Structures are given as C-alpha cells and as structure tokens.
Amino acid sequence: MRKLSTHLCLVALLSAVFIAPVSANTSKLVIESGDSAQSRQNAAMEKEQWNDTRNLRNKVNTRVEKEWDKDDVAFDVRDKCQQSANVNAYWEPNTLRCLDRRTGRTLAP
Numbered sequence: 001m002r003k004l005s006t007h008l009c010l011v012a013l014l015s016a017v018f019i020a021p022v023s024a025n026t027s028k029l030v031i032e033s034g035d036s037a038q039s040r041q042n043a044a045m046e047k048e049q050w051n052d053t054r055n056l057r058n059k060v061n062t063r064v065e066k067e068w069d070k071d072d073v074a075f076d077v078r079d080k081c082q083q084s085a086n087v088n089a090y091w092e093p094n095t096l097r098c099l100d101r102r103t104g105r106t107l108a109p
Contacts, residue, residue, distance in 0.1 A: 070096075080109040 074096040081091045081098030088101040089109060098107045 077109065081107070084109040 077096070077098060078091045081089050084098070084107070086100075086107065086109070089098055089107050090101055091097075092099050098109050099105065100107050
C-alpha cells in the first residue's frame with residue numbers, strides 16, 4: 001500500500017510539473033517539394049511533346065530504312081542487269097528496272 005501511495009505522489013508531482021502553463025512558438029517552417037499543379041501540367045505537356053516527336057522520329061527512320069532497302073535492292077538488280085548475258089537488257093535509272101531494248105518489258109536478270 002505504501003508503494004502505491006508513493007507512486008501516486010510521484011505521478012501527482014510529475015503532472016504538476018508538466019501541467020504548468022507553457023508558451024509555445026507557433027511559427028513553423030514549411031518546406032515544399034516544388035510540386036504544384038502547374039509543374040505537373042508542364043511535365044505532362046513535355047512528356048506528350050516528347051512522345052509525339054519520338055513517334056515522328058520513328059516514322060522518319062522507318063521511311064529512311066525503306067528507301068535504303070529499295071536503293072540497296074535496285075543497286076543489286078542494276079549490277080545483275082549490266083552483267084546479264086542478254087545483249088538487249090539495259091538498266092533504266094528513272095524506274096530502277098532492267099528492261100528489254102526491243103520490247104520495253106521488264107527483264108529478270
């Protein structure tokens with residue numbers, strides 16, 4: 001029983017110390033991440049712009065690759081046409097075809 005009363009006295013003493021009026025400073029420092037609705041919108045617009053230009057770059061690259069492949073095939077066909085045993089075969093540079101001089105039809109060298 002004596003221990004209980006000692007504990008109660010201690011609790012009463014401590015609560016008296018902490019219940020005393022305390023003045024608190026209410027000013028506070030707020031640190032923002034810089035993330036606002038405007039910055040999020042700007043980021044979204046930049047991402048959309050980046051995606052659009054990436055799509056255009058992919059289209060251009062695909063077109064360039066197709067043109068390259070076409071020129072590569074034409075180069076090989078021209079070589080075969082010029083080396084052909086057929087004396088009537090000639091290379092038409094405008095159409096990129098091997099033609100027969102007599103008929104104008106396409107030849108497969």
